[in-house]
Amino acid sequence: MYNSKNITVAVAMSGGVDSSVAAALLVRKGFKVFGITMKTYDFFEVGGNVNGDTNCCDMKSVLTAREISEKLNIEHYVVNLRDEFNDIVIKNFIDEYLDGRTPNPCVLCNKAIKFNLLMKKAFEMGAHFFATGHYARLYKDAQTGRFVISRAKDKKKDQSYMLWAITQDALSKSVFPLGELTKEKVRNLAVEFNLQNARKQESFELCFIPDNDYERFLSEKVSGLKEKIQGGEIILDGKKVGTHKGYPFYTIGQRRDLGSYGRKMYVTKINPDTNTVYIGTDKDLYRRCLIAKDVNWIKIPKIISEIKGKAKIRYKDEAESASISMIEDNKIMVKFDEPKRAITPGQSVVVYDDEDILLGGVIEKVLD
Numbered sequence: 001m002y003n004s005k006n007i008t009v010a011v012a013m014s015g016g017v018d019s020s021v022a023a024a025l026l027v028r029k030g031f032k033v034f035g036i037t038m039k040t041y042d043f044f045e046v047g048g049n050v051n052g053d054t055n056c057c058d059m060k061s062v063l064t065a066r067e068i069s070e071k072l073n074i075e076h077y078v079v080n081l082r083d084e085f086n087d088i089v090i091k092n093f094i095d096e097y098l099d100g101r102t103p104n105p106c107v108l109c110n111k112a113i114k115f116n117l118l119m120k121k122a123f124e125m126g127a128h129f130f131a132t133g134h135y136a137r138l139y140k141d142a143q144t145g146r147f148v149i150s151r152a153k154d155k156k157k158d159q160s161y162m163l164w165a166i167t168q169d170a171l172s173k174s175v176f177p178l179g180e181l182t183k184e185k186v187r188n189l190a191v192e193f194n195l196q197n198a199r200k201q202e203s204f205e206l207c208f209i210p211d212n213d214y215e216r217f218l219s220e221k222v223s224g225l226k227e228k229i230q231g232g233e234i235i236l237d238g239k240k241v242g243t244h245k246g247y248p249f250y251t252i253g254q255r256r257d258l259g260s261y262g263r264k265m266y267v268t269k270i271n272p273d274t275n276t277v278y279i280g281t282d283k284d285l286y287r288r289c290l291i292a293k294d295v296n297w298i299k300i301p302k303i304i305s306e307i308k309g310k311a312k313i314r315y316k317d318e319a320e321s322a323s324i325s326m327i328e329d330n331k332i333m334v335k336f337d338e339p340k341r342a343i344t345p346g347q348s349v350v351v352y353d354d355e356d357i358l359l360g361g362v363i364e365k366v367l368d
Contacts, residue, residue, distance in 0.1 A: 008032040009129045009175060010122035012114060013068065013076070015061030017197050018133030020068045021186045022177040024193045026131060027072050034075040034125070037065045038118050040085035040109075041208045064197055071195065079121050081113060088112045090208060094221055097214070097248040100272035101346030104162075104315075105206060111165035111296075119170060129175050136160040137179035137355075138171060141299070147171035148299045150355045154182040161315050164350045164360025165296050215249045232275035234258065236265070244277050253285055253342030266342075286339035287368065292349045292361030295330045299358045302326070309351040309358050311336065313343050319352050324359075332361060 011023040013035040026033045039062060062078055069076035089105050089112070096103035119130045135152035136159050147168055152158040166174070178186060190198035205212045219225050229246035242259045244250065247270050249257070254267040258279055266285055269278040290313075303326055310319035311334055321337040334349055343366045350360040 005030055005032060007129065008034070008127050009131050010034055010036045010119075010125065010127035011131045012118060012122075012133075013037050013065035014133070015064035015068070015197065016133065016202070017190050017195065017200050018135070018178060018186060020065075020133070020195050020197055021189050021193065022131055022133040023068070023074065024072055024189070024195065025177045026175075027074060033072070034077065034127070035065055035069040035072075036077050036079060036118065036122050036125070037062050038079050038081045038085075038113065040081055040113070041090070068195055068197065072193075077125065079118060081117055084117055085109070085113055085208075090221075094218065096346050097218055098222070098272065100247055100270040102251040102344050103346045104348050105208075106162050107165050107348050110163055111167075115166045115170040115174065119173070123173075129173055130170075131175040131177055133178055134159045134163060134176050135178050135181075135183075136163055136176050138174060138176050140172075144299075144301070146299060146301070147174075149357045150179075151352070152178070153180050157183045160357055161312055161348065161350050161360075164298065164348060164357055165294075167296070168298075171298075215245075218248055229275050232277065235276055235278045236261070236280065241279075247272055247275050247277055250277050252344040282341075285342045287343050287366050288339045289333065289335045289367040290343050290349060290363050291327065291331065291333055291365040291367065293331050293364040295332055295359055295361040297359050299353060299356050303332075307358075309353055311349055311351045313340055313349050313363065314347055319350075322351070324351055330361075331364075332359070 009026050009031045011019060011026065011033060013019045013023060014037065023033055023035055066076045089109050092108055093103050093105045122130050135154055135157040137150040137152060138147060139150065140147050149160050149163050149171070151160045187198060209217045226246060229248065231243045232247055233240045234242040234244050241261065245257065250267045250270060252267055255264065258265050264282065265279045266282060267277055268280040268284045303324065306323050306325040309322060309324055311322040312319045320340065323335045325333050327333055343363060345363050345366060347363050348360055349363050351358045
C-alpha cells in the first residue's frame with residue numbers, strides 16, 4: 001500500500017480511541033479516508049445495559065465516531081448490520097452454549113461481519129483498503145504470496161489471536177495502522193490529534209452483553225431455559241455430589257456456583273445431553289491434546305506432515321510448544337509438549353511460528 005492521494009481507505013470506527021487514532025494516522029499520511037461504523041444490535045433487545053445504549057457498536061459510539069470524523073474532516077457512514085449480526089454471531093453464541101461449549105463471538109464477528117460484510121460495503125462505497133484499530137501486524141510473504149498476520153509490537157495489547165479466521169482475500173485488502181505502536185503511544189497520539197475520546201476507558205465485556213451476565217442473557221433469549229435445565233447433577237469421581245442451575249451457565253475451569261467440598265473444585269467437563277457438570281481438582285483440568293475444526297491457514301497453505309509451532313488456547317494464554325497434524329480437510333490435532341490447563345471446546349486455538357500466525361481453528365474436542 002502506497003502513500004497516495006489516489007488511494008481511499010475505509011476505517012472501521014467504533015468510537016473508541018484505537019480506531020480513531022488509526023483514522024487520524026491515515027489522514028496524516030495523505031490517504032483519502034472515510035469512517036464506517038456498523039450498528040450490530042439494539043440495547044433494548046439484548047438487555048442488561050444499565051447505562052442505556054452506551055457500549056461498543058451502540059448509538060453513543062456511533063455518535064462519537066461521527067464527531068471524530070468531523071474533527072478529522074472525513075466522511076462518516078453507518079451501516080445497519082443488526083439482522084446479520086443476530087443471525088450469525090448472537091445465534092451462534094446461544095447455540096454453542098446450549099451445546100455445552102464456550103464460544104468466542106469476537107472471532108466470528110471479525111470473520112463474518114467486520115472483515116466480510118462491513119468490508120464489502122466499504123468497497124461498494126469506493127474504498128481500496130479497509131483499516132481497523134486492531135493491534136496486529138500484517139505483511140505479504142514475498143516467497144509464498146500469502147498475507148501473514150503477526151503479533152503486534154505491544155505484546156500486552158496484541159490482538160492477532162482474534163484475527164486468525166480472516167480470509168486471505170480479506171487480508172489482502174486490510175490495513176492495521178497500530179501494529180507498530182504501543183497503547184501508550186496511541187493514547188499520546190489521541191491527545192496530539194486533540195480527539196475527545198483520548199482518555200476513554202476500554203470495555204472488556206461482550207458488546208451485546210454489557211452487564212457481563214451470560215446467565216441473564218441466555219435465560220432471556222431462550223424461553224423456559226432455566227426450568228428445563230435446573231437441578232442437573234454435579235459429578236465428582238463418578239458420584240453425584242450435588243445439583244447445578246443448568247449446564248449452559250458453566251464453563252471449563254469455572255469455580256463459582258459449584259458448592260463446598262472442603263477443597264477447591266473446578267468444572268472439568270460438561271455433558272449437555274444429560275445436563276451433567278463434572279468437577280475435579282486443579283490437576284484434573286490439564287490435558288495435552290485437542291481436535292480443532294474450521295481451520296483457517298494463514299502463513300501456510302495446509303500441511304502434509306506433522307509440524308511444530310507454539311499454540312494459544314485463549315486470548316490471554318501464553319503460546320506453548322505443540323505438534324500439529326492433519327486429520328482431514330480443515331481439521332487438525334494439536335498435541336502440546338506439556339499439559340495445558342482448561343482447554344475449552346468452542347474457544348480458538350491459534351498456532352504461531354515465532355511472531356507469525358500459521359493457522360487457527362475452533363476447539364471441537366479435548367482428548368485425554
